[in-house]
Amino acid sequence: MEELLAVRAASRQVAGRTLWRDLSLAVATGDRLVIDGPSGSGKTLLLRSIAGLDPFTTGGCEFRGRTQLEWSMPAYRAQVMYVPQRAALAPGTVLEGIRAPFGLGVHKDKSFNPAAAEQVLADLGRPARLLETDTSNLSGGELQSVLLARALLLSPAVLLLDEVTAALDPELASQAEQVLISWSQVGERGLLWVGHDRDGQSRMGTDELRIGKVQ
Amino acid sequence: MNAIAISDLQLVLAASRVLISLALSWVLRLGLGRDIAISSLRMVVQLLLVGLILAWVFSLQNPWLVLGIGLVMTFLAAHAASRRPKRTYPRLLLDSFVSILISALLLTSLVLKGILDVQPWYLPQYLVPILGMVLGNALTGVSLAVDRFTANLDAGRAEIEGLLSVGATSREAAHAAVRDALRAGMIPTLNSMAVMGVVSLPGMMTGQILAGADPATAVRYQIVIMFVIAASTALGCLMSLELAYRRLFDSHQRLRIDRLLVRS
Numbered sequence: 001m002e003e004l005l006a007v008r009a010a011s012r013q014v015a016g017r018t019l020w021r022d023l024s025l026a027v028a029t030g031d032r033l034v035i036d037g038p039s040g041s042g043k044t045l046l047l048r049s050i051a052g053l054d055p056f057t058t059g060g061c062e063f064r065g066r067t068q069l070e071w072s073m074p075a076y077r078a079q080v081m082y083v084p085q086r087a088a089l090a091p092g093t094v095l096e097g098i099r100a101p102f103g104l105g106v107h108k109d110k111s112f113n114p115a116a117a118e119q120v121l122a123d124l125g126r127p128a129r130l131l132e133t134d135t136s137n138l139s140g141g142e143l144q145s146v147l148l149a150r151a152l153l154l155s156p157a158v159l160l161l162d163e164v165t166a167a168l169d170p171e172l173a174s175q176a177e178q179v180l181i182s183w184s185q186v187g188e189r190g191l192l193w194v195g196h197d198r199d200g201q202s203r204m205g206t207d208e209l210r211i212g213k214v215q
Numbered sequence: 216m217n218a219i220a221i222s223d224l225q226l227v228l229a230a231s232r233v234l235i236s237l238a239l240s241w242v243l244r245l246g247l248g249r250d251i252a253i254s255s256l257r258m259v260v261q262l263l264l265v266g267l268i269l270a271w272v273f274s275l276q277n278p279w280l281v282l283g284i285g286l287v288m289t290f291l292a293a294h295a296a297s298r299r300p301k302r303t304y305p306r307l308l309l310d311s312f313v314s315i316l317i318s319a320l321l322l323t324s325l326v327l328k329g330i331l332d333v334q335p336w337y338l339p340q341y342l343v344p345i346l347g348m349v350l351g352n353a354l355t356g357v358s359l360a361v362d363r364f365t366a367n368l369d370a371g372r373a374e375i376e377g378l379l380s381v382g383a384t385s386r387e388a389a390h391a392a393v394r395d396a397l398r399a400g401m402i403p404t405l406n407s408m409a410v411m412g413v414v415s416l417p418g419m420m421t422g423q424i425l426a427g428a429d430p431a432t433a434v435r436y437q438i439v440i441m442f443v444i445a446a447s448t449a450l451g452c453l454m455s456l457e458l459a460y461r462r463l464f465d466s467h468q469r470l471r472i473d474r475l476l477v478r479s
Binding site: 054073077 | 371374377378379381387391470
């Protein structure tokens with residue numbers, strides 16, 4: 001199996017407190033790694049560090065054999081994509097919000113296909129008319145579906161998923177899980193999963209990493 | 216030009232008008248009495264002092280002295296500009312100083328040499344008031360622009376990091392925040408240009424006319440000054456935003472919200 005992403009001997013301190021240290025993990029093609037740990041153990045910070053939005057205190061991570069620092073960050077993040085539990089979209093319609101990243105320099109060789117957007121939303125159990133909704137009127141659950149759809153349409157190699165089904169009702173949540181599982185089984189793809197729901201973890205994970213032992 | 220001189224007695228007469236404000240404050244129980252008295256006193260002392268300093272500078276006609284005064288004025292403007300934004304970051308004062316200095320230097324020298332062709336270039340009767348007006352407006356623009364930019368980053372963090380995480384460069388992710396902040400910095404200047412002469416008679420023009428200048432000449436000076444003010448405000452805002460952007464995003468295309476401090 002080809003290794004996609006690896007974190008080596010990483011640690012993170014916040015205000016003098018060590019959240020995790022000597023942390024290593026690897027994600028190969030088809031892997032779905034569940035990150036588990038008590039609340040406050042730095043799961044979100046780990047995903048954000050892998051995405052390059054926060055620094056590692058020591059150690060670092062590699063994607064396709066090159067360290068994060070060797071990559072140009074936009075190219076790296078276009079492939080190792082972080083999907084937060086909550087994010088905001090610029091004012092406008094959902095369609096504009098989903099299309100916006102295709103206007104970025106790093107995605108200029110990709111073209112936005114509205115039909116594909118409708119399809120992804122349908123797979124996530126959302127009607128096509130959601131595309132016409134104003135982003136400020138989205139419920140928490142709808143926003144999660146939209147952010148997930150936006151990430152999937154940009155076809156990254158690794159998804160860093162931070163509680164992305166937390167605001168979805170159980171039916172939509174399991175639909176989203178199914179979409180992500182089948183997504184991970186095609187081509188060279190893998191994902192990291194943070195989610196507090198035990199059943200969700202066991203459905204999603206091919207492997208598990210526990211972090212944040214009390215020091 | 217011969218202006219009617221204002222005698223000491225007449226100044227005292229004018230100062231007595233402040234009693235009206237004081238009486239109002241007392242009658243309406245506004246509790247502003249102390250503030251009004253202190254502000255009035257400060258204004259009088261500051262202006263009298265400046266009058267003395269300017270008279271001295273004008274009489275010496277020394278380029279180094281004029282430049283020194285200009286630098287002190289610029290520093291005071293930068294200091295005022297950096298104190299106003301609600302959120303600050305390390306070295307905001309330096310950034311404000313650099314952007315105000317460069318824009319004021321460029322535009323003031325353009326007027327003195329390029330447009331008016333003042334001989335010698337450091338003639339303080341021209342340099343000091345023109346620089347003062349340019350600084351005053353640049354300082355307002357810079358403080359408004361930086362205030363808006365840092366507020367945008369703070370409030371828009373989720374949106375900006377959302378863009379970064381799908382592969383935006385920090386410049387792409389900051390674009391909307393910068394554009395909005397630039398607009399905020401330019402609004403006072405654009406507004407005052409739009410109503411100039413109709414609603415407000417600008418201070419410089421009023422002063423010139425009161426001092427006996429031909430209104431047509433005063434108007435021409437005002438037009439030159441307004442364009443210079445607009446250009447220096449735009450330049451000052453742009454530079455301060457570029458510098459703030461470089462402090463608040465790092466070379467790994469990360470938003471460094473941790474560098475932002477909210478002033479208490």
